[in-house]
Amino acid sequence: MNNRQTKPESVIARPDADNTGAEGNQRAIRDAIRDAIVDRRLLPGTKLTETDVGALFNVSRTLVRGALQALAHEGLVTVERNRGAFVANPSPEEARQIFATRRIIEPGILMEAARHMTPSHFRQLREQLVDEGRLMNERGQSARRAEIKASGDFHLMIAAMTGNAVMQRFMDELIARSSLVISLYGQSTVSSCGHNEHTEIVDAIEAGQMDRASRLMVHHIHHIEADLDLRVRRANELRDVLLP
Amino acid sequence: MNNRQTKPESVIARPDADNTGAEGNQRAIRDAIRDAIVDRRLLPGTKLTETDVGALFNVSRTLVRGALQALAHEGLVTVERNRGAFVANPSPEEARQIFATRRIIEPGILMEAARHMTPSHFRQLREQLVDEGRLMNERGQSARRAEIKASGDFHLMIAAMTGNAVMQRFMDELIARSSLVISLYGQSTVSSCGHNEHTEIVDAIEAGQMDRASRLMVHHIHHIEADLDLRVRRANELRDVLLP
DNA sequence: ATCCGCCAGATCGTATACAATATGCCTCGC
DNA sequence: GCGAGGCATATTGTATACGATCTGGCGGAT
Numbered sequence: 001m002n003n004r005q006t007k008p009e010s011v012i013a014r015p016d017a018d019n020t021g022a023e024g025n026q027r028a029i030r031d032a033i034r035d036a037i038v039d040r041r042l043l044p045g046t047k048l049t050e051t052d053v054g055a056l057f058n059v060s061r062t063l064v065r066g067a068l069q070a071l072a073h074e075g076l077v078t079v080e081r082n083r084g085a086f087v088a089n090p091s092p093e094e095a096r097q098i099f100a101t102r103r104i105i106e107p108g109i110l111m112e113a114a115r116h117m118t119p120s121h122f123r124q125l126r127e128q129l130v131d132e133g134r135l136m137n138e139r140g141q142s143a144r145r146a147e148i149k150a151s152g153d154f155h156l157m158i159a160a161m162t163g164n165a166v167m168q169r170f171m172d173e174l175i176a177r178s179s180l181v182i183s184l185y186g187q188s189t190v191s192s193c194g195h196n197e198h199t200e201i202v203d204a205i206e207a208g209q210m211d212r213a214s215r216l217m218v219h220h221i222h223h224i225e226a227d228l229d230l231r232v233r234r235a236n237e238l239r240d241v242l243l244p
Numbered sequence: 245m246n247n248r249q250t251k252p253e254s255v256i257a258r259p260d261a262d263n264t265g266a267e268g269n270q271r272a273i274r275d276a277i278r279d280a281i282v283d284r285r286l287l288p289g290t291k292l293t294e295t296d297v298g299a300l301f302n303v304s305r306t307l308v309r310g311a312l313q314a315l316a317h318e319g320l321v322t323v324e325r326n327r328g329a330f331v332a333n334p335s336p337e338e339a340r341q342i343f344a345t346r347r348i349i350e351p352g353i354l355m356e357a358a359r360h361m362t363p364s365h366f367r368q369l370r371e372q373l374v375d376e377g378r379l380m381n382e383r384g385q386s387a388r389r390a391e392i393k394a395s396g397d398f399h400l401m402i403a404a405m406t407g408n409a410v411m412q413r414f415m416d417e418l419i420a421r422s423s424l425v426i427s428l429y430g431q432s433t434v435s436s437c438g439h440n441e442h443t444e445i446v447d448a449i450e451a452g453q454m455d456r457a458s459r460l461m462v463h464h465i466h467h468i469e470a471d472l473d474l475r476v477r478r479a480n481e482l483r484d485v486l487l488p
Numbered sequence: 489a490t491c492c493g494c495c496a497g498a499t500c501g502t503a504t505a506c507a508a509t510a511t512g513c514c515t516c517g518c
Numbered sequence: 519g520c521g522a523g524g525c526a527t528a529t530t531g532t533a534t535a536c537g538a539t540c541t542g543g544c545g546g547a548t
Contacts, residue, residue, distance in 0.1 A: 025502090049529070060503045061530090062306075069310060073317050075410075082509050082530060097410045104356060104411065108348030166319075166341045166421075167348065170414055177410075269532090293499070304533045305500090326500055326539050 012156040029057050029067040037076050037087055038176050039145050040183040044089035048077065075177050088180060092230035095181040099225040102174055106155065106221060107214040109171070113161040114205050114213070121161055125202050128154050132195045148179050148186075154198050178224075185228040197223065256400040273301050274311040281320050281331050282420050283389050284427040288333035292321065319421050332424060336474035339425040343469040346418055350399065350465060351458040353415065357405040358449050358457070365405050369446050372398050376439045392423050392430075398442050422468075429472040441467065 033053070036042040048068060050061040057064070068085040071077035079085045090098070132154065135147040152175040159171035197220040204213035277297070280286040292312060294305040301308070312329040315321035323329045334342070376398065379391045396419040403415035441464040448457035 051529075062502055062504090065530090066310075066313060069313070070317065073314065084530065094410070097408045100356070100406075100408055101410045101414070104352030105349055108352070112344070112348060162344075164341045164344055166338070166345045166418075170345070174410075295499075306532055306534090309500095328500065 012153055012160055025057075025059055026063045026066045026070075029053070029059070029063060030070050032057075033067060033071060034074070034076060034176065037071075038149070038179040038183075040180075042087050044087050044180070044184055046087040048085040048087065050084070074173050076180060088177075090177065090181050090184065092185070095185060095228065095230055096225070098174060098177050098181060099221055102155075102178070103218050103221045105167075105170070105174070106158075106217050109159050109162055109167060110201075110205070110213055110217050111210060112164065112167075113158045114210055116161055116163055117205065122202070122206060125154075125157060128157055129195070129199055129202065132198065136195050145183075148182055151195075151198075152176075152179050182224070182228065185230055187227055187229055256397055256404055269301075269303055270307045270310045270314075273297070273303070273307060274314050276301075277311065277315060278318070278320060278420065281315075282393070282423040282427075284424075286331050288331050288424070288428055290331040292329040292331065294328070318417050320424060332421075334421065334425050334428065336429070339429060339472065339474055340469070342418060342421050342425060343465055346399075346422070347462050347465050349411075349414070349418070350402075350461050353403050353406055353411060354445075354449070354457055354461050355454060356408065356411075357402045358454055360405055360407055361449065366446070366450060369398075369401060372401055373439070373443055373446065376442060380439050389427075392426055395439075395442075396420075396423050426468070426472065429474055431471055431473055 033042070033048070042048075050064045050068070053068075054061050054064045068077055068079065072079045072085065075090075076088050077085050078088050128150070132147070132150045135143055135150055138146075156168075156171055156175055159168050162168070197216060201213050201216045201220065204210070204216055277286070277292070286292075294308045294312070297312075298305050298308045312321055312323065316323045316329065319334075320332050321329050322332050372394070376391070376394045379387055379394055382390075400412075400415055400419055403412050406412070441460060445457050445460045445464065448454070448460055
């Protein structure tokens with residue numbers, strides 16, 4: 001079905017993220033669940049019972065709990081006291097806030113990254129663009145997933161080029177949550193215009209037109225958000241649904 | 245000694261931060277340790293032995309571990325596998341990254357916040373400025389701590405005014421880490437010029453001169469960083485110290 | 489005297505046990 | 519038939535237990 005297993009999970013080196021010192025086990029669980037969420041194999045609202053997850057990985061609830069709490073911290077999981085953990089189901093409002101945050105942050109990142117870019121970095125970006133283009137022309141669920149991931153990787157790649165680990169970690173979280181939101185609210189109509197915009201952005205950077213690049217980036221994020229259907233309340237915010 | 249206990253910990257409502265669902269206990273421990281770190285009652289590098297902390301709060305290691313991992317995620321604590329948790333000891337490089345991140349983010353936050361500001365918000369800011377001024381004229385350790393906290397609160401207050409919870413959480417973390425860095429690398433010479441700059445910023449916003457406000461904010465953050473002595477490696481980064 | 493290995497204490501990593509809480513079903517009374 | 523109460527089950531919250539790993543000191547060999 002999907003051959004994602006065989007290819008490296010992501011081009012971007014995940015910064016040792018949190019210094020949680022968590023050994024490989026907890027980390028592995030967390031990463032597995034995170035990928036599953038971002039990839040939409042785990043649908044929003046899905047209950048993540050500690051025992052069940054533990055059974056899957058052959059570990060005790062202790063480790064699972066740790067992983068779930070970490071994911072909660074990243075915003076990919078919500079935990080309700082005495083009720084358990086669920087795959088996050090971001091509200092339209094939360095989605096808007098995520099993209100608003102990105103519009104605030106990413107132009108600045110772009111500027112900062114540009115100051116550190118070497119020819120090798122540009123090559124890396126161009127390769128990424130090629131990959132995106134390839135995925136854009138494929139069909140099927142798995143390709144769409146890969147496309148969302150690749151699209152996020154582009155932004156992460158730029159963030160990584162700032163050499164700023166603090167920034168990179170924030171972006172990591174933002175992109176993960178964005179992916180979740182996109183798979184939740186994304187229209188079926190392919191939002192592949194994104195690819196062209198990525199290309200334009202790289203062109204602008206390479207041409208030294210940083211103002212233009214910044215503007216393009218803001219528009220690009222706007223477009224991503226515009227491609228969502230945030231009118232529908234996709235699921236159970238119950239209170240908002242029931243009370244007038 | 246310090247009367248901080250009697251006054252509300254912070255003017256800013258901490259957004260339910262992570263949805264860690266963690267019950268009051270773990271949350272309480274985390275907050276207590278966080279405050280102690282940011283307030284510099286716990287010095288960087290201090291070992292936080294799970295058993296000891298647990299004894300202090302009369303809880304088991306389980307909860308302490310959770311709290312420490314959360315703090316690690318926030319960057320206030322580092323955890324070394326099989327060695328335990330320590331109060332973070334941010335390197336000068338990390339300090340630079342934190343302030344670089346703030347310079348990228350905060351102007352945008354300012355713009356966004358300004359769009360939502362009501363007269364009531366301005367009153368709130370003015371009150372904050374008065375508090376800062378009062379603290380500036382006091383002497384003593386406790387006053388200095390309060391000053392650092394108040395200075396951070398100003399920035400948090402603006403972030404809160406964006407109404408963007410995602411953003412607010414990032415800033416929360418950034419400010420906490422900034423406070424830690426300031427108490428680590430801050431010169432004894434009072435960096436109280438900050439207060440005047442805060443005032444100027446509010447003035448600019450109120451006058452609708454957002455460009456000016458943004459520039460002032462960037463400069464302000466630059467000044468905070470400039471007041472640090474990042475040349476000295478304050479403590480044990482060992483590798484960098486030993487290897488030529 | 490110095491260095492090496494070994495043992496003991498401390499501390500962490502993980503699993504398990506027990507208590508607390510929520511959920512669903514089932515019965516009982518009306 | 520319908521609703522209330524209560525028990526059974528499932529799941530979480532917290533504590534404890536046990537094995538693993540690190541740290542530091544002691545004694546013997548060189």
